[in-house]
Amino acid sequence: MPDFVQTAVKEIDDQLRVLKDEASRLEAARAALTGARPRRGRPASNGAGSTTARPASPRNGRAAAPRSRRSGNTRANQALELVRGKPGITIPEIAKAMNIEPNYLYRVLPRLASDGQVKRDGQGWHPAPSSTSTRAEPVRKARRRRQTRAAESKSAVSATRAASPRRSGESTSATNGRTAPGATKESVLAALAGGDAMTAGQVATKAGLARPTVSTTLSNLAKTGEVEKAARGYRLASAA
Numbered sequence: 001m002p003d004f005v006q007t008a009v010k011e012i013d014d015q016l017r018v019l020k021d022e023a024s025r026l027e028a029a030r031a032a033l034t035g036a037r038p039r040r041g042r043p044a045s046n047g048a049g050s051t052t053a054r055p056a057s058p059r060n061g062r063a064a065a066p067r068s069r070r071s072g073n074t075r076a077n078q079a080l081e082l083v084r085g086k087p088g089i090t091i092p093e094i095a096k097a098m099n100i101e102p103n104y105l106y107r108v109l110p111r112l113a114s115d116g117q118v119k120r121d122g123q124g125w126h127p128a129p130s131s132t133s134t135r136a137e138p139v140r141k142a143r144r145r146r147q148t149r150a151a152e153s154k155s156a157v158s159a160t161r162a163a164s165p166r167r168s169g170e171s172t173s174a175t176n177g178r179t180a181p182g183a184t185k186e187s188v189l190a191a192l193a194g195g196d197a198m199t200a201g202q203v204a205t206k207a208g209l210a211r212p213t214v215s216t217t218l219s220n221l222a223k224t225g226e227v228e229k230a231a232r233g234y235r236l237a238s239a240a
Contacts, residue, residue, distance in 0.1 A: 014103045021104060025073070075100065076108050080117055083109075088124035184209060188217045189226070189236070197230035 075098065082094050091109060095102035109125055112118045119128045187207040192198060198206070204214040218234050221227040227234045 014101050017101070018104050018107055021075075022107065028073075075104065076112065079105060079108055080112055083112075083118050083125045084127045087126040088121070090123050090125070094125075184213060184217050185221070188214060188221065192227060192234065192236050195235065197233045197235040199233040202233065 078098055079094050082089055082097055086093075091102050091105045094105055094109075098105075109118060109120070113120060113125075113128070116128050118125050120126075187209060188203055191203045191206040200215040200218055201211055203209075203218065204211040207214065218227060222229060222234065225237055228237045
C-alpha cells in the first residue's frame with residue numbers, strides 16, 4: 001500500500017476515534033439529562049474492518065462503546081491532571097505523556113477550557129483560577145446556608161426570650177390579683193351578685209383574684225355599706 005494511502009487511512013482512523021469518543025460523551029450527557037440508560041450494543045469502530053475484528057462479547061452482548069466512554073472521561077481527567085501538575089504544558093507533550101495521538105486532545109482541551117477548568121496561554125495550557133473557585137463554590141454555599149439557619153435560630157430564641165418576661169409578668173399580675181381597683185371592686189360585687197354569703201376565699205376563686213386583694217376589697221366595701229358581714233363571709237347589702 002502506498003505511503004500516502006497509509007497516511008490517509010491513519011488520519012481517518014484518528015478522526016474516527018475522536019468522533020467515537022465525542023459521540024460517547026454526548027450519549028452519556030443525554031442519558032444523564034433524560035434519566036435513561038445509555039444505549040448498548042454500539043460497535044466500537046475505529047477504521048475499516050474493525051467492526052468485524054471486534055465482535056461483541058457472547059457473554060453479555062455488549063460492544064466496546066461503554067468502555068470507550070469511560071476511557072474518554074478518564075483521558076480528559078488525565079489531561080486535566082497533567083495541566084495542573086505542569087502548567088504551560090503543550091498538547092503534544094500531553095499526548096506523549098498519555099501515549100495517545102494529539103488529535104483527541106485538540107478537542108478535549110478546548111472543552112475543558114469552556115468548562116472553566118483550564119486556560120490557554122500561547123501554545124501552553126494552564127489551570128484556570130476559576131476551577132478552584134468553582135469547586136469551592138458548593139462549600140461556600142453550604143457554609144452560607146448554615147450561617148443563615150444559625151442566625152434565624154438565634155433570632156427566634158431572642159424573640160422567645162423577649163416575649164417570656166411579658167407573659168411571665170402578665171401571669172404573675174393575674175395570679176397576684178394586681179388589677180385596677182375599680183375592676184377588682186366590680187369583680188367582687190359580681191361574685192356576690194347571687195345573693196348567697198361567701199367567704200373571701202370563695203369570692204377570690206369565683207372572681208379569679210388573689211385572696212388578700214379580695215379580703216381588703218370586702219373590708220372596704222363593708223365600711224362603705226355596699227356589702228355586709230354575714231354569719232359566714234360577706235353578702236351584698238341589698239340582699240340582707
